[in-house]
Amino acid sequence: KVCFCDTNGELGTKTLSELQSKYGEGNAMFQTCDVSLQQPMENLFKKVKETFGCLDIVCNNAGIGGEVYPLWEKTIDVNLKGTTRGTLLALEHMRTDKGGKGGVIINISSAAGLNVNPLSPVYSATKAGIIALTRSLAMNSEVKSAGVRLNVVCPAFVDTDLIKEINDDNCLDVQKASKFIEMIGVVSKEVVVDCFMELVRDVNQNGAVVKCSKMDGTQYTSIEVKPVT
Numbered sequence: 493k494v495c496f497c498d499t500n501g502e503l504g505t506k507t508l509s510e511l512q513s514k515y516g517e518g519n520a521m522f523q524t525c526d527v528s529l530q531q532p533m534e535n536l537f538k539k540v541k542e543t544f545g546c547l548d549i550v551c552n553n554a555g556i557g558g559e560v561y562p563l564w565e566k567t568i569d570v571n572l573k574g575t576t577r578g579t580l581l582a583l584e585h586m587r588t589d590k591g592g593k594g595g596v597i598i599n600i601s602s603a604a605g606l607n608v609n610p611l612s613p614v615y616s617a618t619k620a621g622i623i624a625l626t627r628s629l630a631m632n633s634e635v636k637s638a639g640v641r642l643n644v645v646c647p648a649f650v651d652t653d654l655i656k657e658i659n660d661d662n663c664l665d666v667q668k669a670s671k672f673i674e675m676i677g678v679v680s681k682e683v684v685v686d687c688f689m690e691l692v693r694d695v696n697q698n699g700a701v702v703k704c705s706k707m708d709g710t711q712y713t714s715i716e717v718k719p720v721t
């Protein structure tokens with residue numbers, strides 16, 4: 493069973509029909525929802541719990557790029573605040589000490605957050621924030637004992653609308669960005685999905701940061717953690 497949300501109602505409804513005809517009407521749910529808004533997101537999580545009984549897997553995937561005011565501020569609202577909101581709501585619903593059954597949260601960051609992307613600095617900062625948020629919660633002892641794992645996927649360029657729609661508002665130099673993308677290469681969506689599924693299935697993965705790129709393939713990164721006692 494799956495529920496997904498997006499601000500794009502038309503595309504969401506089309507995808508919902510495809511999922512329902514493949515997996516059955518009762519097994520897929522779509523809600524138009526803006527991840528940057530607290531109340532609609534709270535309502536959505538409640539509705540999923542009421543409809544499906546519990547939440548096992550949550551993916552915070554919504555993301556945009558924007559480097560020029562007011563879009564840069566919206567980029568922080570959607571990417572960093574939206575992912576933080578989705579992560580905290582998921583935790584509330586999943587933790588065994590609050591009536592949940594445990595589960596896994598997978599957040600979608602970017603290679604631009606793991607390394608840097610000089611042509612999209614605000615985007616890059618939001619994605620670095622997502623990595624820090626996810627890893628910090630994964631290392632939190634109360635979260636661990638409440639049965640929730642958290643991992644983060646950091647794709648380099650992927651064949652989606654995001655890179656097809658690069659323009660002067662969301663990138664500091666479109667020409668340089670196009671050359672950069674050509675140099676780094678573009679991975680298919682399937683590569684990212686495979687990586688996501690591995691992090692869902694492997695119950696030993698908690699706090700993992702995985703980069704998927706055309707140039708280097710799929711790599712687990714290693715970042716030293718000093719335990720807090």
Ligand SMILES: NC(=O)C1=CN([C@@H]2O[C@H](COP(=O)(O)OP(=O)(O)OC[C@H]3O[C@@H](n4cnc5c(N)ncnc54)[C@H](O)[C@@H]3O)[C@@H](O)[C@H]2O)C=CC1
Pocket residue numbers: 497498499500525526527528553554555556570574600601602603646647648649650651652653654655
């Ligand atoms: N395409 C790429 O090269 C890369 C993408 N990513 C990340 O992957 C994730 C998915 O993006 P893509 O599929 O590539 O782009 P996309 O533009 O195809 O999909 C993003 C989706 O997020 C939705 N969305 C935007 N704002 C929203 C909001 N406030 N609330 C709810 N939904 C909202 C959009 O309507 C769209 O359907 C994003 O977090 C992106 O930053 C990471 C690295 C590389």
Ligand SMILES: CCCCCC(=O)/C=C/C=C\C=C\C=C\[C@@H](O)[C@@H](O)CCCC(=O)O
Pocket residue numbers: 556557558602603604607608609611612615647648649654655657658659662663676705706707708
């Ligand atoms: C709406 C579009 C805004 C632009 C969004 C954007 O900048 C997206 C970036 C996505 C990935 C960026 C990756 C950058 C990677 C490099 O810093 C470097 O790590 C790549 C190294 C080569 C590799 O494939 O590993």
